[in-house]
Amino acid sequence: MKIFVILILPFAGCYDDKIEQVKDVYVSYFPMQPGNRWVYETNNLDLTIEISSSIYLNHNLYHEVLRIYDGESDTIYLRGSIDEKIFINFNRQDYIYVDFLRNEGEIWQSFESFYSKVNKKGLTVQTAAGTFHNVIEIFTDNTQLSDLYEFNRYAPGVGLVESIGFRRTYRLKRAYVNGITYP
Numbered sequence: 159m160k161i162f163v164i165l166i167l168p169f170a171g172c173y174d175d176k177i178e179q180v181k182d183v184y185v186s187y188f189p190m191q192p193g194n195r196w197v198y199e200t201n202n203l204d205l206t207i208e209i210s211s212s213i214y215l216n217h218n219l220y221h222e223v224l225r226i227y228d229g230e231s232d233t234i235y236l237r238g239s240i241d242e243k244i245f246i247n248f249n250r251q252d253y254i255y256v257d258f259l260r261n262e263g264e265i266w267q268s269f270e271s272f273y274s275k276v277n278k279k280g281l282t283v284q285t286a287a288g289t290f291h292n293v294i295e296i297f298t299d300n301t302q303l304s305d306l307y308e309f310n311r312y313a314p315g316v317g318l319v320e321s322i323g324f325r326r327t328y329r330l331k332r333a334y335v336n337g338i339t340y341p
Contacts, residue, residue: 159244185238187258187294187312188278194319194335198328199286203228205328207318215247229295258312272296272306283311283319287330290319316340 163317184191190209198237206226213235214222220235235247248269256274257266265275274296279340281293290313302307304323313319318334321328333340 169276170257183238185242185244185258186314187242188236188238188244188256188269188317189315189335190223190236190238190244191336194317196335197208197331199331200326204331218245218251220247225318235301240326248331256310256312257331258294258296268298271300271302272298273301277309281311283308283313285319285329285331287332290316292320 192209192211193207197204198207204227206224208211208224208226209221210224210233213222215235218237220237223234223236225232225234237245237247239245242258243254243258244258245252246269251269253264253269254274255268257264257276260266260276261281262276265273267273276294277290277297279294281295283290285292293311293313296310296312298306298308298310306322308323310318311320311322315338316330316333319330331339
């Protein structure tokens with residue numbers, strides 16, 4: 159009987175790991191389901207962010223995030239975790255991109271020379287797409303380049319509604335998130 163239990167437990171553990179790897183996680187402050195799309199206005203130009211598809215990287219389900227601005231585009235890979243974190247896959251490694259549950263002022267190291275912190279909670283932000291409450295502001299900066307800072311504001315159930323950075327501001331103009339159209 160003991161041999162049977164010893165043989166079955168390692169198999170059960172591997173099976174649970176595979177289920178955990180397959181599971182997509184909903185993060186309330188950044189819904190990343192394929193088809194979600196946000197359009198931001200800045201200097202009379204639009205920035206579009208779209209969750210185009212999903213892909214497995216490092217045995218985790220990541221979402222391909224396409225960013226289109228002024229005829230140029232790039233792609234980043236993000237995934238959520240059950241503890242309201244967003245991870246970025248950068249150079250084949252996972253880094254914390256955003257941690258919504260941190261207390262105000264708490265800092266974390268992200269990828270390359272970037273670090274972030276929860277700057278403020280409970281904000282109200284008004285954009286062309288609507289008025290959003292209970293917004294969390296995440297400050298991100300680079301320790302090597304002084305003009306890469308951003309104040310990114312995320313609304314629950316919607317995602318990024320405003321981004322204020324060096325010489326630019328993006329405000330949500332319209333969005334389609336989990337079947338809801340804004341405005």
